[in-house]
Amino acid sequence: AETKAVAAAKVDARADKNSLKLDVNVFKEKIVHHLRCTIGTSEKKASKLAWWQALVATANELIFDRLTQTQYTHATKDTRAVHYLSAEFLMGRLTVNNLVSLEVYNTAKSALQELGIDINELCEEETDMALGNGGLGRLAACFMDSLATLAYPSVGYGIHYENGLFRQEIREGRQIERPDSWREYGCPWEVCRPESVQEVPIGGFVETQTAPDGSIRKVWHPEHMIKGVPWDIPVVGFRGASVTILRLWESRPTESFNWDVFNAGGYVDAQNEKAAVETISKVLYPNDSTEAGKMLRLTQQYFFSSCSLRDILRRYNRTHFHDYGEFAKKIAIQLNDTHPVIAIPELMRLLVDEEGISWDAAWEIVTEVFSYTNHTLLPEALEKWPVYIFEKLLPRHLEIIYEINYRFLNEVVEAKWSGDDEKKRKLSIIEEGPCKMVRMANLAVIASRKINGVAEIHSKLVRENLFPEFSTLWPDRFCNVTNGVTPRRWMLACNPGLAELYNEIAGKDWPLHLDSCAALRPYADDPQIQKRFMDIKFKNKVALAAEIKKLCGVEVDPHAMFDVQIKRLHEYKRQHLNLLYILHLYRKLLADPAMRIVPQVFIFGAKAAPAYTLAKNIIYAINVIGDKINNDYRIRNQLKVVFMPNYRVSLAEKIIPAADISEQISTAGYEASGTSNMKFSMNGALTLGTMDGANIEIVAEAGVENNFIFGMSVKDVQELKAKGYNPWDFYNSNQDLRAVVDWLDSDFFTEDRQALASIKHSLLEGGDPYMVLADFASYCAAHKRAEEMYADKARWAHAAIMNSASMGKFSSDRSIEDYVHNIWKLKNYEIKDEI
Ligand code: H2P
Known part of the structure; x- marks a missing residue:
């Protein structure tokens, strides 16, 4: 039972939150409070960066409370959730968006104004989170916004790159690449979660053990363990519908690994090994130059996929105690392009080798939970990894891939096109040739419940040109989800003049129901509205x-x-x-x-x-x-x-x-x-x-x-x-x-x-x-x-x-609803202030 003190504290906290939202004076006091007590400076001395940090700390009071409520609801209801695995999340800046989504932007603006500070200038202090290359990464960010807004249970998983996409300078007309150290002085939005650290094995060899009963067991003796440290970035749904998380993994050396070498007197070696492990989450690869760091890139993909799967299993087992009967009912995993496809053999390995489930049962689970989104037909972007790299880094995964491939070719392909070796050669996960390769896209298609392209025409080309045989085999697996973008960032926050016009014409809910903007269409020839619209553009x-x-x-x-x-x-x-x-x-x-x-x-x-x-x-x-x-x-x-x-x-x-x-x-x-x-x-x-x-x-x-x-x-x-x-x-x-x-x-x-x-x-x-x-x-x-x-x-x-x-149609809310209904089969939950 709650003590009186706890109950009273909750009432206070709630009143506090409301006044923070509505009362400029309270907001002002909070900013100054955080400037002094969180950042440790004073109004006189504070730099713009410090003021911005104080503003973020103030917003975080609302955000973390809402996050806790969201997680409580999802945990107590044991909800089915989607896990969006993506090597890229191009989040950009969060300040304006978060303030707008919390409905405190105007309060914050006035509060800062009274303190003599221009909110726009402060927001310029924030470095973009540029953890992506382009459309693919930005799409993932828009999807996070919609998932939080529509209150679907979800987690985004990716890599906590120390350096995002390079900063571009132009010198004498030429592009110069500079490192993008987006969190050089820390990022006040993110929280480290030491309680959810994971350890991931890599390298080494596989031993085949024969038990007395003649059964065969594979034991992987990895060469190293890598520690994955999770950083959570809260994603605020519009009007606080829910706050979900983007969990990004940072690689660090495990203590033991470092310590042994260190103790043996190898100080320099220890430092080198430490640096080698930290390199894994150091840089984002610009996607056209894969040759440079193939090993490292595959290591990155495996590292974040494995950490994420372990995290998913850990959360599942908190309530299901290693009974995997419900796993596919509770878990959906979306593979954003081929980058996280290594998660497929990794989940097989975790289930078969570590959880002791039979191959067939594990395969049933795997083929129920994964779905794959294809983002391009360009051959250079459909990843293939040399088999020799797998042998070195992921020998057990290679065995599993061979087994998946063997069963697929001999059961599925053989049944459909009996004796057709040409078909087998084309559909195989392994590409034969002077350098044998693992085709990640084929692996994705073979293991996924649904495969989607990102616009009508593209999905058609995926079926007809890219995977014609697969779509003959499994026509129902292929579908389309046309991309979308979040109107919160891309209209409401970045174009306040236009937002105001829509508020008047379509009502204030248009950012949630973008279709309602059609209310402006009947005025398309109205000279007054035309003038208003074009004046906004001109400004x-x-x-x-x-x-x-x-x-x-x-x-x-x-x-x-x-x-x-x-x-x-x-x-x-x-x-x-x-x-x-x-x-x-x-x-x-x-x-x-x-x-x-x-x-x-x-x-x-x-x-x-x-x-x-x-x-x-x-x-x-x-x-x-x-x-x-x-x-x-x-x-x-x-x-x-x-x-x-x-x-x-x-x-x-x-x-x-x-x-x-x-x-x-x-x-x-x-x-x-x-x-x-x-x-x-x-x-x-x-x-x-x-x-x-x-x-x-x-x-x-x-x-x-x-x-x-x-x-x-x-x-x-x-x-x-x-x-x-x-x-x-x-x-x-x-x-x-x-x-x-x-x-x-x-x-x-x-x-x-x-x-x-x-x-x-x-x-x-x-x-x-x-x-x-x-x-x-x-x-x-x-x-x-x-x-x-x-x-x-x-x-x-x-x-x-x-x-x-x-x-x-192009709101990412519509895209997410398409994913939910055709692929993920999720329910959303109203998040109440329950705890
Ligand atoms: C890619 C495609 C785009 C697509 C986007 C998101 C890879 O982005 O080329 O056509 O809209 O994914 O699905 P980009 O070229 O911008 O890096």
Whole structure:
């Protein structure tokens, strides 16, 4: 029974929480209290960073209380939960989002104002959590937001990288990579959980033991143990619906491992071994340069997958005491791409070797709990690991993989295509050849209950082109879940002007029911609403212009059309197609000095994988060409080109609300979905894009007439490829195209002619693998249509409104509901203040 004192304390705590939410004075007192008693400084001395830390400490009072309530509800109800395993979570900054979700943003803002502090300035103190490369990692972050908001029992699992994606500096037009030590001075949002530390074995050899009864047992004698230390980052659901956690594992040497060597006098060795283990969670791999650290990358994947599974088993066994009969009822595990697929043999190993369950029973469990999301068809991103690496690092897992493969080929494939060795060769988990490889995607498909792509067209290509035989074998396993993004971050928090308009037109619940934004559609031709909508856009453009001035030193006119391409730099995303068009416009302006065009600002943001030379040359080209254009008085400021350095979540939040044109120009069939395309449309930009990924679904909602679609379709691309694509045909037959491609091979823009010429070379001698030249003419025509529409203000406003108001489908809440109903089969729970 509760003592009176405890009961009274609870009542106080609740009253405290409410006043903290509502009362500016209380909030102010709390911040000052934390500044003094948590951070240990005073108002006079405090730096901005200290004030920010005090603000976070204040928010954490509400967050941790809600987290405790959430975990209590889930534990007492023994809920079924999803465990989202992802090597990447691109969380960005948390302050504004958390304050908005807790509904204390305005209180905090006023409280700080009274203390003489601008909340925006404080929020700039926070370093982005950049634990991901691009769309895949940001999708995982949006999903965490939706899971918490919809109050589904869930845990995100990943790696606590010491360094996130590199910080990009631009020097003389070139990308320089700098380490991103996002938590150099600690991250006040995260909590270490020593009580949930795990130990993971690695290396060594497997011994086959024969018992007296003749049965065979496999015993793994690992070479090392690695300690996994969990750090929890609370994820706050909108209006505090629930607070879930993102649990990230940090690698450390185990005490024993260190101590033995140390005792034996090997001080230096001990330090080396310590460093080797800590390396595991040191850096995030930019995903295009896997060659560099294959061993380390597989170790990372295994390390975090194993820690996460052990954590899941530990939690399950707290109430189920090693009876695995209910396991598949309580646990769903989602594999975000192939990175965590090693979890499949690891769960087999844990169940068979450590928990003593039979192979068949374990396989039944495994094939019930796992599902796999595919994010790309690019062959270089479908991971394969050399067998020799497995032999060294994970010898027992390799045996298990062989066993899974043996049974699959001899039971399943043999039953369907008897005697067809070609099929077996193709479907095998093991790829034969001079260097035998383990195909992680095949392993994922064989063990998963559901396999999904991330947009309609992509899921279709996954079935038809990537895994045709598997989808013949198991048609019901394949499904689609179109991606989505959280409207809390990507509208409400980053575009307050637009949020206010929707509050008035659609009611304040639109961030939870994005469909309700459709209430704005009937006003798409209302001059007053058009003016209001475009004024909001203009204000955002003024703010972005100031940021551009600050970061790039370039003056841009907010009245100009802001044309934006921000995403990972990759040839298939075709930043160089955009660049060829810029050259084309520039050339026309130089040829006819009297010509007047719609003033345009081309804005780029992108990081290139450090080993991807051509991608880095494209960044260089954008910069040097931009420099030339921006300083060419002859074109009278009608054209500007800026490359905003260090593209990341927090920069996207400033750019997207200010965009007029959203460039989504991948070669059809290559961009699985795209997610920035959704963010742009929500914020009233018009898509200039190919019929690829989610673009297709976006224009179906917003109206093809309100966007600018161009280029080859997936079918056209396939046909042209089958016929034999020759870029020279396009080069030779289009004068404008030839002129701009040749311009790259000149010293007009830079003395380093080689770097730009390499782009021309890839487009011609290199065979133009992503068919840039084939789509050039059509791109130019679409851009021209965009320029014409931009000149017609009412028509443009109509299209912008129709886009923004039609994005209901692309809330990540809808994606999560799809996962829940088609794959995870979860129930959500109202979280009450119970303890
Ligand atoms: C990838 C795909 C995108 C997709 C995203 C999330 C790998 O992201 O290419 O088309 O939207 O996953 O599913 P990205 O290229 O941005 O790194």
